[in-house]
Amino acid sequence: MVKSPKAGAASTAQAGAADDTHARHKRASTASEAIQVERERYLPRGVYTYHGVYPASASGARVVDVNGDTYLDFAGGIGVMNVGHSHPAVVAAIQQQAALYTHTCAHVLTPPVYVELAKRLAEIAPGNSPKKTLLVNSGAEAVENAIKIARAATGRKAIIAFENSFHGRTNLALALTGKVRPYRQNFGPFASEIYAIPYPYRYRCAQHSGDENANCDEWQADLERTFLTRVPAEQVAAIIVEPVQGEGGFIVPPKEFLPALREICTRHGILLIVDEVQSGFGRTGRMFAAEHSGVEGDLMLMAKSLAAGLPLAAVVGRAEVMDAPEPGGLGGTYGGNPVACAAALAVLDIFAREGLLERANRLGATAMERMRAWQGRFALVGDVRGLGAMVAMELVRDRTTREPATAEAAMLLAEARKRGLILIKAGLFDNVIRLLMPLVTTDEEMAEALDIMEASLAAVSAVPAAEMAAAAH
Numbered sequence: 001m002v003k004s005p006k007a008g009a010a011s012t013a014q015a016g017a018a019d020d021t022h023a024r025h026k027r028a029s030t031a032s033e034a035i036q037v038e039r040e041r042y043l044p045r046g047v048y049t050y051h052g053v054y055p056a057s058a059s060g061a062r063v064v065d066v067n068g069d070t071y072l073d074f075a076g077g078i079g080v081m082n083v084g085h086s087h088p089a090v091v092a093a094i095q096q097q098a099a100l101y102t103h104t105c106a107h108v109l110t111p112p113v114y115v116e117l118a119k120r121l122a123e124i125a126p127g128n129s130p131k132k133t134l135l136v137n138s139g140a141e142a143v144e145n146a147i148k149i150a151r152a153a154t155g156r157k158a159i160i161a162f163e164n165s166f167h168g169r170t171n172l173a174l175a176l177t178g179k180v181r182p183y184r185q186n187f188g189p190f191a192s193e194i195y196a197i198p199y200p201y202r203y204r205c206a207q208h209s210g211d212e213n214a215n216c217d218e219w220q221a222d223l224e225r226t227f228l229t230r231v232p233a234e235q236v237a238a239i240i241v242e243p244v245q246g247e248g249g250f251i252v253p254p255k256e257f258l259p260a261l262r263e264i265c266t267r268h269g270i271l272l273i274v275d276e277v278q279s280g281f282g283r284t285g286r287m288f289a290a291e292h293s294g295v296e297g298d299l300m301l302m303a304k305s306l307a308a309g310l311p312l313a314a315v316v317g318r319a320e321v322m323d324a325p326e327p328g329g330l331g332g333t334y335g336g337n338p339v340a341c342a343a344a345l346a347v348l349d350i351f352a353r354e355g356l357l358e359r360a361n362r363l364g365a366t367a368m369e370r371m372r373a374w375q376g377r378f379a380l381v382g383d384v385r386g387l388g389a390m391v392a393m394e395l396v397r398d399r400t401t402r403e404p405a406t407a408e409a410a411m412l413l414a415e416a417r418k419r420g421l422i423l424i425k426a427g428l429f430d431n432v433i434r435l436l437m438p439l440v441t442t443d444e445e446m447a448e449a450l451d452i453m454e455a456s457l458a459a460v461s462a463v464p465a466a467e468m469a470a471a472a473h
């Protein structure tokens with residue numbers, strides 16, 4: 001059993017900590033409150049946090065905070081901890097490598113673990129063509145490098161991305177990202193020659209809103225129009241796509257989508273970049289989400305759960321495409337850090353050994369079943385969707401208009417936290433509750449988390465409309 005956070009001062013402070021502008025004037029009475037005061041004093045407000053919870057230790061799906069309270073962690077550091085916190089094999093691999101050496105720089109003395117990991121990622125990436133691997137430090141850096149490689153390989157400049165996408169916070173990654181707040185907001189100007197088309201978002205697509213079997217293929221007409229009116233296909237270097245949109249709200253596209261996109265790319269000599277940063281490493285019940293449709297990207301991006309929390313990302317692509325940049329054109333001081341590579345190799349061994357893909361499917365199915373039942377009970381639950389363990393529910397104020405229930409989603413997070421469960425949101429309207437629990441979560445922990453979500457939904461649903469309207473402002 002999770003020891004729920006104590007009622008009273010601690011949990012109240014935690015519940016409001018992220019948004020409480022007066023926190024620095026309060027006297028800290030718990031360890032986490034003291035850190036919260038310092039956080040507000042020394043971190044810029046742009047470094048937002050969902051939760052005023054400060055971890056002391058973590059194991060599997062559980063985190064213990066500095067107050068001694070235990071939480072079930074269903075955010076997993078935003079999809080990073082698929083093998084669970086502090087997996088013994090990962091900890092051992094990190095310790096072993098750190099004791100040998102922590103850095104030499106791949107451009108000076110390439111760590112053998114870099115080469116070994118490059119080989120193993122090339123082997124597990126979907127598709128049969130020979131592949132090569134570049135290692136970098138973050139998802140955004142992988143995105144940036146994929147664009148460089150695609151431009152070098154094709155001699156073309158333009159890139160097509162999707163609305164409601166997220167590709168990272170560096171300037172080029174933001175230029176590709178399809179959400180203004182909080183990502184793009186006032187950070188321009190952005191790189192030119194980037195064009196956005198709609199993603200097939202069944203619950204909100206223009207033609208077939210809400211139809212579970214809709215194709216939502218407006219994107220195809222939009223792409224054809226883009227080729228006619230904005231940029232000719234022969235000047236497009238790449239199309240970058242998330243096989244399931246992550247930050248966009250766990251949008252699972254129709255199964256025809258990726259194959260159709262692949263066909264268009266092949267027909268026009270455009271490279272397909274598959275961004276698996278959030279959907280990869282077992283989250284969807286396959287190692288990579290693109291495997292569900294049998295599509296091979298020319299380049300694919302991996303990060304997050306690749307190295308169980310150590311900063312590491314990869315661009316894996318067709319060998320001749322990856323070799324397009326000249327020697328010295330790719331890399332960086334830290335890319336392929338040996339400690340991070342050792343952690344990633346341990347992660348791959350864990351996937352080979354521990355049946356995490358089956359667990360992902362089982363956890364996802366359990367969550368979907370409960371969430372679908374909530375749809376019948378709580379008007380708030382507008383849509384339930386998912387692939388494998390990449391499961392989410394979209395909250396709405398009104399099932400007919402699908403008005404997003406943004407304040408309700410924020411309140412749900414606070415209610416769940418009070419009961420000992422860490423959740424995070426997603427979506428264009430911040431009204432999607434997504435599950436990113438470690439795949440080692442036990443059936444008992446899953447049931448416990450779903451019970452907490454249900455109680456939290458009941459609590460939010462009971463809030464009078466006027467009070468909720470006040471909370472929204």
Ligand SMILES: Cc1ncc(COP(=O)(O)O)c(C=O)c1O
Pocket residue numbers: 078138139140141143166167168169242246247275276277278279303304
């Ligand atoms: C699909 C996708 N691409 C890229 C990124 C950026 O990764 P990072 O935060 O490691 O830069 C993210 C992060 O959430 C993501 O979900």
